[in-house]
Amino acid sequence: MNFKPLKGIRILDLTSVVVGPVCTWRLGQYGAEIIKVENPEGDLMRGLGGLSPTGQHSGTYLHLNRGKRNICLDLKKMEARDVLNRLIISADVIVANMRPQALKKLGIDSETIRNRHPEKVYCLITGYGTDGPYAGQPTYDSVVQGATGMAGLFLQRDGSPNYVPMLICDHVAGEIAAGAILAAIVERKVNGNGCSIEVPMFETMAAFVLQEHLAQHSFDPPVGPPGDLRLLSPHNKPVKTADGWISFTVNTNTQVNAFLSVTGRDHLLDDGRFNSVAARAKNVAEWFEIRGAALTDKSTTEWLELFQKADIAAQPCHTLETLPHDKHLSAVGLIQHEQHPTEGRTAAIRSSIRVNDSYLQLRESSQPKGWETKQLLKEMGYQDNEVDVLLASGSAVSTSN
Numbered sequence: 001m002n003f004k005p006l007k008g009i010r011i012l013d014l015t016s017v018v019v020g021p022v023c024t025w026r027l028g029q030y031g032a033e034i035i036k037v038e039n040p041e042g043d044l045m046r047g048l049g050g051l052s053p054t055g056q057h058s059g060t061y062l063h064l065n066r067g068k069r070n071i072c073l074d075l076k077k078m079e080a081r082d083v084l085n086r087l088i089i090s091a092d093v094i095v096a097n098m099r100p101q102a103l104k105k106l107g108i109d110s111e112t113i114r115n116r117h118p119e120k121v122y123c124l125i126t127g128y129g130t131d132g133p134y135a136g137q138p139t140y141d142s143v144v145q146g147a148t149g150m151a152g153l154f155l156q157r158d159g160s161p162n163y164v165p166m167l168i169c170d171h172v173a174g175e176i177a178a179g180a181i182l183a184a185i186v187e188r189k190v191n192g193n194g195c196s197i198e199v200p201m202f203e204t205m206a207a208f209v210l211q212e213h214l215a216q217h218s219f220d221p222p223v224g225p226p227g228d229l230r231l232l233s234p235h236n237k238p239v240k241t242a243d244g245w246i247s248f249t250v251n252t253n254t255q256v257n258a259f260l261s262v263t264g265r266d267h268l269l270d271d272g273r274f275n276s277v278a279a280r281a282k283n284v285a286e287w288f289e290i291r292g293a294a295l296t297d298k299s300t301t302e303w304l305e306l307f308q309k310a311d312i313a314a315q316p317c318h319t320l321e322t323l324p325h326d327k328h329l330s331a332v333g334l335i336q337h338e339q340h341p342t343e344g345r346t347a348a349i350r351s352s353i354r355v356n357d358s359y360l361q362l363r364e365s366s367q368p369k370g371w372e373t374k375q376l377l378k379e380m381g382y383q384d385n386e387v388d389v390l391l392a393s394g395s396a397v398s399t400s401n
Helices: 021-031 059-064 076-089 099-107 111-117 141-147 150-158 168-191 201-213 255-262 277-282 284-291 300-309 327-332 371-379 384-393
Strands: 010-014 033-038 068-073 092-094 121-127 195-202 245-249 313-316 335-342 343-349
Touching: 010 076, 010 141, 010 284, 010 313, 010 384, 021 092, 021 121, 033 076, 059 343, 068 076, 068 371, 076 384, 092 168, 092 335, 099 111, 099 121, 099 195, 099 300, 111 195, 111 300, 121 168, 121 371, 141 201, 168 201, 168 371, 195 201, 245 300, 277 284, 300 313, 343 371, 371 384
Parallel strands: 010 033, 010 092, 033 068, 092 121, 121 195
Antiparallel strands: 245 313, 335 343
């Protein structure tokens, strides 16, 4: 699919690990040119995300850094700073997720850059923003999950706090940042002005939690305890079947009646505790105990057939081993395979976005560290002898032939 609304936009990617790479990967999906600047030690996610044939590309790194041109610079050296300044001049958007004090020390913070180049769009993705008591503190996804009350939701539901076992805060904040950058690009096309964007992970995810779980405390005085009691029910989880687990949800009266009939509980159809949305909200604990009861008299496949005939939203509860082989994902080709320049045959996850009946084009494989260092230096006007000097001094690093 040749849908590239950001074609011609150059984005300088000063990010690492997950939240920043998610943001720039998404913008690359829309056709932007992404220049990823990596230090000689390499993005931590190259190894942190798991094993790989060469140790250069974990699976996570592989998937989040597609379509990015890689240049390796040692920004501790002044010669490398000169290279970076040329990249900044050539870029439309700068995205960073280093701590604010580190960016300021290097002279690549929003204020410094936009004082020189007011037309640039600068996006800083931070843990806690720059104006609160937590500003500048280090953080990771799990810390944000704890600080925002996400882990505490498990405490209320299951009796002990827990983390969602994926980097959900990084992914959400990265996508939010990409959306903010898109809005800024539109604004710049209208009036020619750049802007400074700040996306703090803590506030962003705290807002997500509170939008759902401030609930009865949204009112003054509160009309009940905080929290969506449906989601916090200990029975709000996949249900055991004869041979596995099944996930389903019933919300409307029609869905609830169909569910009760299919599962052989017709005697509850006229029960005043459950015969309306309001009644089920008032008796949420009892309702979810009924809804979450095991369905071990039939297999998952049998229950899926019955639920789907009754127009109940239901699917198997997949594992990491079974998800890649889901019949729907296989039919639509979400996972493809390609030959990576260093890792051999690898999985490639195509875009989930469809435009004009076609999925967005799969971008190029993620690159080894410094893969396009020489090429980008030459494009910036460095002569061959100057490139050699930069490489010899360690200011720039190249891994291509």
